[in-house]
Amino acid sequence: MSESAVKAAPAADVSVKAQNSQPVKAAGDAKDAKQTEGAAKDAKPAEGGDAPKKLSPAELKKQKAAEKQARRAQQKAAGPALKEQGSQQKDAQKQQKGSKQAPKDDKSRPIPVRRRPSQSSAPVTQTLKKEPKADAKQVGLFFGHLYSQPRKHSMAGASKDVHPAILALGLQYSSYTICGSTARMVAMLLAFKSLIASYQTPMGTSLSRHLIQLLGIQIEYLRDCRPYSITMGNAIRWLKDIIVKTDPSTPEIDAKRDLLDEIDMFIRERVTAADKLIRELAVTKILPGDVILTYASSSIVEQTLLEAHNAGISFSVIVVDSKPLFEGKTLARKLANAGLKVRYFLITGASHAIKDASKVFLGAHAMMSNGRLYSRVGTALVSMLANAQSLPVIVLCESIKFTEKVALDSIVGNEVAPAEELLSESERQNLLPLKNLLPKSHPASKEENDGEGSKPPVASDVLKWIDASKNLHHLQVLYDVTPAEYIDMVITEYGSLPPSSVPVVHRLRSEGEKQLFQ
Template sequence: MSEPTPAPVPTPADKQLSNKELKELKKKEKAAKRAAAKGGSSGSESASTKQKESKDSNGKPPTATHIKKQLNSAKIIESDRKVPTMFGHLETREQRISSSPQIASIVHPKILALTLKISTYKIVGSTARCQAMLEAFKDVILSYQTPDNASLQRNLTSHLSHQIEYLKTGRPLSISMGNAIRWLKQRISIIPIDLSDEVAKNQVIQEIDLYIQEKILYSDKVITQFASTHIHDGSKLLTYGHSEVLKKLFKYCAVEENKSFDIYIIDSKPLFEGKKLARELSAVPNIKCHYNLINSLSTILERSDIDFCFLGAHSMLSNGRLYSRVGTAMIAMASKNKNIPVLVCCESMKFSDKVQLDSVTLNELGDSEDVINTKPFVKTGSNLNQFLISLQNKEPKKPQQQGTKKDKRELQLADSESPVLNNWKELKPLNILNVLYDLTPPEYIQKVITELGALPPSSVPVILREYKTNA
């Protein structure tokens, strides 16, 4: 008789597993698949890159989405970014500049030069940047050639998109630049198909010239005529930074209308834009300029009887808030507390249908090094330090015998030529933030003066509707 075979030992697979055990097995299987995929990713990645290179080498121009992918892949991901968590979603200047070499080969030289000027703050201001961009687009359109089996109406907009993506690497586009780009693409899309390329390009260039004349130059003239009624002989005006339309307004009142008045120009670091305005207005007769930094604002409002506060604008949002250079909200708030009317001069091309409640969600970060004092720091906080420094200046050859180690260390810091906070990136608790814009609530603004008239901030949506119908 054959011996009975022993019953098989039940394996874990033969047992009826519970739901918890089944989930754990599935997790282990997924982890094993991921590990296997990672192990063979190097070969697959090289193959995929070869395929992409072969696709790009076909001679076809890259699309706008492909350009965006190249820019995103080239951006620097800083693990130790010295940016607070609240502003972590905003791009730094280094991240924008790092992606610029990826598409430089297909960018027009005028756009390359303009991007460099904008990124180095050679061209500052929403209006100046928009006008310089449109002038550069004229050269881009002149040198454009429609490829075979393509139409100018479709291919020219994609060609401009490549230039715009590179332009964004210098600085984010302003509201006026975005409005101008949308208008230009819309005008290109409605060009008749039966027109030749040369005629179509000349037509687009003429429309760009007309846009600059109407939306920038003529608009500034109308705004200056509206706002000049608030300026009289002997008026005392307050302004902040530099604004092109305000500069034209003050010159118009002094030269054309022969009015004499005082202007208190408030300025702040790091760009010190008010210096340019003070330098230009000081040469104009009938204008007496007073240049002050923003830390003396309360003193000026206390001792000077300011009649009006004129402010420029980067943009006016649809909820009536003013989006302008950082510090504008404080100027408007302090003027409102002193019952000084705040007037904003803004072209209609700067109006946006966006709604923003704070200056954190959307903003621009500048270089943190710009707000650091670059001159040697001399501590004069105590009489002892002043006395020791004066002794050292009088007798540099004799060593100081008195004083503690702390005093000697401060003297060495005073004599050194190294800038203050030169090693601030090594200090983990310290974050230096250079925010370029802020929001001013509509309660602080009495009137917004545009080429369409003078209206309260609550009527901004009306101007937006008028702008869209006339666009």
């Protein structure tokens, strides 16, 4: 081997090592290796047909960096134009899609708001100013729940299914033409008789089911005219039980006749016969020379006093009365016309009238299960005055007025009379001169200062003055509760008994009726 060949051998080894190290160093970046291979292939041959010159790794690195910088410069120079072109393409695609889906999207698109030419296109945010509400007038601190339903005074708004007899009865209730728990119950049952007599069962229904529904409509109308009494509630439950237990196979004519007979028997036994037994027993409590004090008016008390007078017993009567109904006036007039010696007092003079009395006879609206008496407002005052004078207080009450309810006060359950009945016509006339004493902030005073109150005031204006006053309200309850300790005796058709025995009699009576129905 020649000396030149030996010297070239190390150089060949170096070139081989360089070529072998090239892929090793470029293995970390596959992209750069491919670009390097492409650059080597595309390299032009040297002049004269010589082979391309091989680049060292450092030179390849510098070449790649230069190429990257050139590409970045081209992209920066052509960037805005490419963006505009891309956005135009996107808009064109959206328009094409919108034109295709136009029929479907028209319904889902919001309706554009039409504006006047003077209005700007900017969205308007409406800010609603809440006006301060006027303070509602306090109906009553303790009795506000009793004003929840206004009382009907006309047939307006009544259902077409309400019977004419019930319509007339409701107006008599609201105007106090028929007053007293027993009288209201009897009048209601007689009106129900008219309803049943003219009733015809519709096709496809039974008398027991349809008549109960029709009866509910009549009861609702009567309740709107005036809240029904305890006796009315007891009679309604009894009548519903009779109707429900009517045999469906019974012909309609026979079923109606049986119902009418049952109502007549109920009135005869629970009212007429019961009142007779109570009168006979109560007359024995009246002795010659007695002064019987009674409050307001009770039909059973009136019958007892008249029967004692017809029996020849010499006694006198003191009638204590109060507004709004002044029922005692009618009682005093009847007793005086019958020949009895009668004295009439208002509730304000009850403390003086009680000193001349020897016994107290009272009627009842209801007897509660805890032995308390629920009667016309003022009864509790008279009973307490009699108890302070050690006078016997005797309550005359039919068992139909007994109830399982318990009353602890006169607030939870009561009835409110219309406010305009609190002041009579003469009392309103007497209050007219007091208009000058109204405060300056009162609406009536403001109208007078503005020159609008030139007309002379009339009696009806007094109620308007009261309604316009924020801190003044009419309140007139009709009943109160008398504790059992102020009652000495309760006379019923079952005899004389203490107030504590009322729930026992009521339970026995209810059980007897259930056994009778079974």
